[in-house]
Amino acid sequence: WCKGAIFDLDGVIVDTARYHYLAWRRLAEELGFEFTPEHNERLKGVSRMRSLEILLEVGGISVSPEEKQQLAEKKNHWYVEYISALTPDALLPGAREFLTWLRERGVKIALGSASKNAPLILDRLGITGLFDAVVDGTMVEKAKPDPEVFLKGAGLMDVDPRECVVFEDAVAGIEAARRGGMKAVGVGDPEVLAEADWVVRSLAECLPTGGASEGSS
Numbered sequence: 459w460c461k462g463a464i465f466d467l468d469g470v471i472v473d474t475a476r477y478h479y480l481a482w483r484r485l486a487e488e489l490g491f492e493f494t495p496e497h498n499e500r501l502k503g504v505s506r507m508r509s510l511e512i513l514l515e516v517g518g519i520s521v522s523p524e525e526k527q528q529l530a531e532k533k534n535h536w537y538v539e540y541i542s543a544l545t546p547d548a549l550l551p552g553a554r555e556f557l558t559w560l561r562e563r564g565v566k567i568a569l570g571s572a573s574k575n576a577p578l579i580l581d582r583l584g585i586t587g588l589f590d591a592v593v594d595g596t597m598v599e600k601a602k603p604d605p606e607v608f609l610k611g612a613g614l615m616d617v618d619p620r621e622c623v624v625f626e627d628a629v630a631g632i633e634a635a636r637r638g639g640m641k642a643v644g645v646g647d648p649e650v651l652a653e654a655d656w657v658v659r660s661l662a663e664c665l666p667t668g669g670a671s672e673g674s675s
């Protein structure tokens with residue numbers, strides 16, 4: 459049904475949002491204000507610098523470009539510390555099984571993530587070998603909803619974008635897929651991801667068993 463599948467990372471394959479949150483909250487604490495899980499929702503799928511700008515907006519703080527750079531580095535240092543402890547147990551339900559199922563059927567697989575830490579995360583999860591191509595935050599200039607990250611993924615897999623399906627948990631990612639001429643499967647809340655062609659709660663639902671063997675990863 460498709461020749462290439464492109465996966466977002468955070469929110470689709472692994473829930474790294476909570477580690478981003480821990481690191482951002484620690485930074486906010488240091489700056490003297492509270493950063494709540496609700497605030498954190500605004501950072502999903504958003505680049506590191508844009509996330510910091512949102513956080514500073516929440517705290518009502520303005521800093522010089524140099525300080526911004528330092529704060530972003532500090533947050534990333536903590537974040538990398540947290541994700542270095544990730545194990546394959548952190549994979550979301552059905553992720554490994556669905557990727558394997560696609561590979562067995564000859565479908566090419568790419569990652570299309572805004573995260574500059576994506577290769578490290580794939581490595582910690584033990585799934586690097588399941589990908590034919592990895593496009594991360596260091597390889598793109600324009601953030602989602604721009605389709606650049608997914609078009610690059612399609613290019614590296616050598617598959618026509620019209621024969622690709624994107625799996626995404628963020629509204630901006632669904633828009634990026636559609637702008638790139640690809641089909642989009644939303645992973646998450648159907649009301650939030652209404653623009654997607656289909657919506658599933660997790661990748662386990664994409665398996666023929668519908669996730670009956672879920673949790674047996």
Ligand code: B16
Nearest residue numbers: 467468502503504506571572573574
């Ligand atoms: P990093 P995705 C995104 O991952 C996260 O959802 C977002 O919260 C984060 O700020 C962004 O990656 C950049 O991450 O600081 O590691 O470069 O959903 O695009 O896989």
Ligand code: MG
Nearest residue numbers: 466468469503
């Ligand atoms: Mg995501």
